[in-house]
Amino acid sequence: MLRKFNLITIFLCLITFVNAQENLNNSKFKQLYEELPTPNVYRTASGAPGHEYYQQKADYEINVELDEENNIINGNETIIYTNNSPDILNYLWIQLDQNVRAKGSHGQLTTTNNMNNKMSFGSIKRMHDRMNFDGGFKLEKVTDLYGKELLYKINETMMRIDLQKPLKRGQSFSFKIKYSYNLNDRMKIGGRSGYEYFKEEENSIYTIAQFFPRMAVYNEVEGWQNKQFLGRGEFTLPFGDYKVSITVPADHIVAATGELKNPSSVLSKKQIERLEKAKNNYTDPVIIVTQEEAEENEKTKSESKKTWIFEAENVRDFGWASSRKFIWDGMAVDISGKNVMAYSYYPKEGNPLWEQYSTRVVAHSLKIYSKYTIDYIYPQATSVHAKSIGMEYPMICFNFGRPEKDGSYSKRTKYGMIGVIIHEVGHNFFPMIINSDERQWTWMDEGLNTFLQYLTEQEFERNYPSRRGPPSNIIEYMKGDKSGIVPIMTNSESILQFGNNAYGKPATALNILRETIMGRELFDYSFKTYSKRWAFKHPTPADFFRTMEDASAVDLDWFWRGWFYTNDHVDISIDKVNWFKINTGNPDVENPISKEKVENENTYIGNTRNKSSINKTVTEYNDNAIDFYTTYDPFQTNILDREDYSKYLKNINKEDEEILKSNKNYYEIQFSNIGGLVMPIILEFKYTDGTNETIRIPAEIWKRNSKQIKKIFILNKQLSRVKLDPFLETADVNMDNNYWPTKSEPTRFQLFKQKKDNRDNPMQRDIKAKERIENN
Amino acid sequence: MINPLIYLVFTFFLPSHDFHITHTSLNYNSDSESIEITMKVAIEDLERSLEVNTSKKLRIGTTKENKSSHKIISNYFDNHLKVLTNDKPLQFQWVGKEIDDNLHDIYLYFEILNCNENGEIKTLTLKNTIFLEIEINQTNIVLIEFKDSKFNLTFTKDQDIQKLQFYE
Ligand SMILES: [Zn+2]
Numbered sequence: 026m027l028r029k030f031n032l033i034t035i036f037l038c039l040i041t042f043v044n045a046q047e048n049l050n051n052s053k054f055k056q057l058y059e060e061l062p063t064p065n066v067y068r069t070a071s072g073a074p075g076h077e078y079y080q081q082k083a084d085y086e087i088n089v090e091l092d093e094e095n096n097i098i099n100g101n102e103t104i105i106y107t108n109n110s111p112d113i114l115n116y117l118w119i120q121l122d123q124n125v126r127a128k129g130s131h132g133q134l135t136t137t138n139n140m141n142n143k144m145s146f147g148s149i150k151r152m153h154d155r156m157n158f159d160g161g162f163k164l165e166k167v168t169d170l171y172g173k174e175l176l177y178k179i180n181e182t183m184m185r186i187d188l189q190k191p192l193k194r195g196q197s198f199s200f201k202i203k204y205s206y207n208l209n210d211r212m213k214i215g216g217r218s219g220y221e222y223f224k225e226e227e228n229s230i231y232t233i234a235q236f237f238p239r240m241a242v243y244n245e246v247e248g249w250q251n252k253q254f255l256g257r258g259e260f261t262l263p264f265g266d267y268k269v270s271i272t273v274p275a276d277h278i279v280a281a282t283g284e285l286k287n288p289s290s291v292l293s294k295k296q297i298e299r300l301e302k303a304k305n306n307y308t309d310p311v312i313i314v315t316q317e318e319a320e321e322n323e324k325t326k327s328e329s330k331k332t333w334i335f336e337a338e339n340v341r342d343f344g345w346a347s348s349r350k351f352i353w354d355g356m357a358v359d360i361s362g363k364n365v366m367a368y369s370y371y372p373k374e375g376n377p378l379w380e381q382y383s384t385r386v387v388a389h390s391l392k393i394y395s396k397y398t399i400d401y402i403y404p405q406a407t408s409v410h411a412k413s414i415g416m417e418y419p420m421i422c423f424n425f426g427r428p429e430k431d432g433s434y435s436k437r438t439k440y441g442m443i444g445v446i447i448h449e450v451g452h453n454f455f456p457m458i459i460n461s462d463e464r465q466w467t468w469m470d471e472g473l474n475t476f477l478q479y480l481t482e483q484e485f486e487r488n489y490p491s492r493r494g495p496p497s498n499i500i501e502y503m504k505g506d507k508s509g510i511v512p513i514m515t516n517s518e519s520i521l522q523f524g525n526n527a528y529g530k531p532a533t534a535l536n537i538l539r540e541t542i543m544g545r546e547l548f549d550y551s552f553k554t555y556s557k558r559w560a561f562k563h564p565t566p567a568d569f570f571r572t573m574e575d576a577s578a579v580d581l582d583w584f585w586r587g588w589f590y591t592n593d594h595v596d597i598s599i600d601k602v603n604w605f606k607i608n609t610g611n612p613d614v615e616n617p618i619s620k621e622k623v624e625n626e627n628t629y630i631g632n633t634r635n636k637s638s639i640n641k642t643v644t645e646y647n648d649n650a651i652d653f654y655t656t657y658d659p660f661q662t663n664i665l666d667r668e669d670y671s672k673y674l675k676n677i678n679k680e681d682e683e684i685l686k687s688n689k690n691y692y693e694i695q696f697s698n699i700g701g702l703v704m705p706i707i708l709e710f711k712y713t714d715g716t717n718e719t720i721r722i723p724a725e726i727w728k729r730n731s732k733q734i735k736k737i738f739i740l741n742k743q744l745s746r747v748k749l750d751p752f753l754e755t756a757d758v759n760m761d762n763n764y765w766p767t768k769s770e771p772t773r774f775q776l777f778k779q780k781k782d783n784r785d786n787p788m789q790r791d792i793k794a795k796e797r798i799e800n801n
Numbered sequence: 802m803i804n805p806l807i808y809l810v811f812t813f814f815l816p817s818h819d820f821h822i823t824h825t826s827l828n829y830n831s832d833s834e835s836i837e838i839t840m841k842v843a844i845e846d847l848e849r850s851l852e853v854n855t856s857k858k859l860r861i862g863t864t865k866e867n868k869s870s871h872k873i874i875s876n877y878f879d880n881h882l883k884v885l886t887n888d889k890p891l892q893f894q895w896v897g898k899e900i901d902d903n904l905h906d907i908y909l910y911f912e913i914l915n916c917n918e919n920g921e922i923k924t925l926t927l928k929n930t931i932f933l934e935i936e937i938n939q940t941n942i943v944l945i946e947f948k949d950s951k952f953n954l955t956f957t958k959d960q961d962i963q964k965l966q967f968y969e
Contacts, residue, residue, distance in 0.1 A: 429865075433863070433864075433865070435860070435861075435862055435863040436862065436904055437844060437862060437900075437904040437905065440904050441904070441905070490902055490903050490904045491903065492903040492904075492905050498903065501824050501841065504944070504953075505824075505942050505944075505953060505955075506942060506953040506954065506955045507953075508955065509940065509942065509955045521940075522820065522822060522940065523820045524820030524822070525820070525822070772826075772828060772837065772839065773839050773908065774828065774837040774838075774839045774896075774910055775837070777896070777897060777899055777908070777910055778896065778897075778910070792864050
């Protein structure tokens with residue numbers, strides 16, 4: 026409804042209600058001084074590494090042999106550990122991740138579960154298999170370089186080596202470990218690594234990782250990061266150089282982190298030629314080991330062995346895969362003028378999907394991630410086919426995506442596979458190069474990586490069916506029961522709803538920062554700055570939060586606070602819209618308006634009835650009962666009113682007169698923040714003449730009152746409709762309160778029922794349609 | 802039946818993309834006096850569960866989709882989602898299914914017509930055991946919109962029955 030107001034009182038009520046006085050600063054815009062650590066010489070307040078930043082180095086020489094018959098890994102490693110910290114170390118901590126599969130390990134004991142009478146035999150079998158598996162590292166010898174035994178203590182997945190002589194800054198200590206462990210059947214007892222057994226032909230695909238005792242990280246943030254490996258919180262590792270010799274049956278093909286140093290002793294002449302050809306082919310993959318060769322390999326088992334030697338510089342880990350089933354292809358990728366190789370290894374079971382997509386997707390991922398972060402500087406990136414998992418290591422990752430036996434595959438299998446390859450190749454950047462602490466913060470690699478995965482998917486194919494990234498996809502999670510939702514800033518082991526919390530929500534938050542809060546240009550520059558600053562270093566959450574602000578001049582404390590430190594959700598409502606026009610003071614204009622307004626006001630029912638039931642009143646039938654007041658019309662304009670008006674016009678100044686004549690519409694809109702997360706207010710105004718306009722108000726509109734605010738909009742035209750968050754960019758969980766005039770969004774159920782035709786399997790329908798055409 | 806006294810403990814490994822959650826919403830439609838049920842589940846979990854339970858492969862959304870997939874799915878949820886009003890069970894009917902744009906999940910639609918047949922609704926009880934037989938860590942979230950009230954419930958192996966009371 027329209028209201029008129031006088032010029033003098035216009036802007037007094039501009040924005041806020043003042044909050045009831047509180048004793049503490051609970052503002053959603055309060056800076057994060059209490060949450061973030063105090064900046065120091067190692068990590069600056071700008072989010073960059075400080076002038077005294079250091080990191081430890083761990084170099085490895087590993088000889089490892091696969092005992093295919095017994096599924097055992099035998100290893101022998103030399104670790105050269107260099108202390109670059111200012112601290113004197115009396116002991117070293119080494120990670121024994123395989124021990125999570127040891128009988129009675131803490132990983133097993135702290136997993137909560139129970140029995141119920143509906144469990145399938147499959148899941149009970151899995152429990153038995155896990156219980157009976159004799160996993161864990163078996164250490165034969167832990168010695169110094171001269172064979173002298175070292176003192177050590179194993180605590181679950183961590184081993185402490187006591188140093189006889191303290192290790193000072195700049196000093197190195199070398200030691201050797203001889204070990205073995207039983208490989209796990211991934212299909213029976215799960216695992217990030219292990220083997221998949223193909224019964225029909227008695228062959229396996231080995232995907233091998235966490236296969237050697239690995240140095241823990243020591244730094245000024247955690248001291249030794251020796252938080253036990255319980256299964257979820259992944260890995261934290263120092264950088265170093267690796268030389269790894271892998272001995273496998275002679276008919277196996279091996280894929281690994283790093284570069285193959287002895288191709289002539291493990292590959293055929295033909296294969297080497299093809300490999301060289303692949304190194305110069307930038308458009309399509311070149312097959313290096315063909316399907317025919319792989320199928321030929323599968324038929325027999327070689328008795329002899331071959332040793333593959335790989336070297337990798339400045340990596341934080343090492344992984345490899347081996348099988349006589351492998352087909353191998355590769356192509357070159359141009360990364361800012363540098364030649365990088367993209368490789369894939371897969372069995373015939375992966376085709377036709379793998380030969381068409383895997384290597385192409387690796388190449389595409391390297392290009393897009395390089396664009397948004399830093400140029401990929403490792404010599405290669407490899408994707409290995411591994412049923413039902415996706416898992417990442419430097420330069421190599423294991424990915425799912427297997428067609429049916431007849432070679433057909435669903436749309437879901439195809440896009441699931443492309444998505445997982447992008448994701449796992451993307452992990453080369455987070456956390457392999459930008460080396461965050463996964464044991465502590467899953468979101469720092471998974472969240473940032475899932476965000477870039479989304480950008481990469483969208484550049485692979487228009488409207489790629491991305492699972493995570495768009496704000497609307499996180500709504501179901503964020504509006505859920507708060508007892509099942511923890512803030513993103515929660516330790517990896519305590520996260521509830523892992524996928525939504527550590528992958529989906531941070532990826533969405535970054536997407537919102539990029540599209541809505543900061544804009545693409547500022548965001549991309551800042552995100553790249555973070556990547557450059559922390560490439561080949563160990564960043565923490567504060568380094569990320571601070572850099573994003575430092576490089577953009579956008580205060581984001583409120584955003585980190587809301588999205589990362591709370592489990593609030595977004596639900597903003599339009600409460601009401603009031604429409605005002607300025608009282609022109611002109612009696613010839615205003616009086617008819619006022620009259621109409623009074624006449625249109627709701628009237629008491631008695632008065633309405635009296636109009637017809639009382640035939641005539643005294644003043645109507647007797648003129649003698651009439652005086653001035655009986656006929657006085659307060660809305661009638663007389664000459665004196667007009668004189669007053671022209672006097673009023675003479676007295677006001679030019680600017681006021683312009684406002685007076687502008688004939689603007691003033692809309693006062695009240696908003697409530699129901700969900701708790703403050704967000705920008707994005708409005709679509711639709712005018713009575715049919716035109717549209719978008720208004721964007723920064724989130725700081727909530728800075729003095731984060732519960733309810735009013736805002737006045739001065740418009741030339743008259744509004745017919747207002748829509749809040751018209752482009753679905755804030756993850757507002759309830760759209761029913763986003764409209765004026767109010768309008769309810771139909772539920773998904775109602776939309777589906779309306780469609781009627783129930784076209785729930787478009788592919789089958791398509792086939793039917795084709796059959797129909799053929800029959801006609 | 803399996804003896805519930807055997808307590809086993811073991812690690813539960815989660816591959817990178819394997820987190821098990823379903824979302825169900827129940828909306829009371831006062832115009833038609835019906836309850837509209839929308840369920841969002843991962844296609845992979847649905848297919849795996851039905852394969853374990855019925856030894857049938859569904860191949861949802863492919864040209865080889867099982868011809869009776871609706872019946873198989875419908876049967877499964879009859880057994881794993883129970884809705885009771887005033888402590889008496891209600892029957893729900895299959896409305897349809899729709900694959901999410903992300904290709905990972907599927908929406909299943911069911912409807913309870915005549916939901917007042919057990920008298921004016923004073924209590925609403927849900928038993929939700931969806932996929933609990935295949936996933937130890939399965940979490941099933943249910944959002945209920947009943948007249949002007951909203952309820953948000955989480956079902957797990959430890960808590961698979963919940964009851965709501967409505968007061969006038
Ligand atoms: Zn990941």
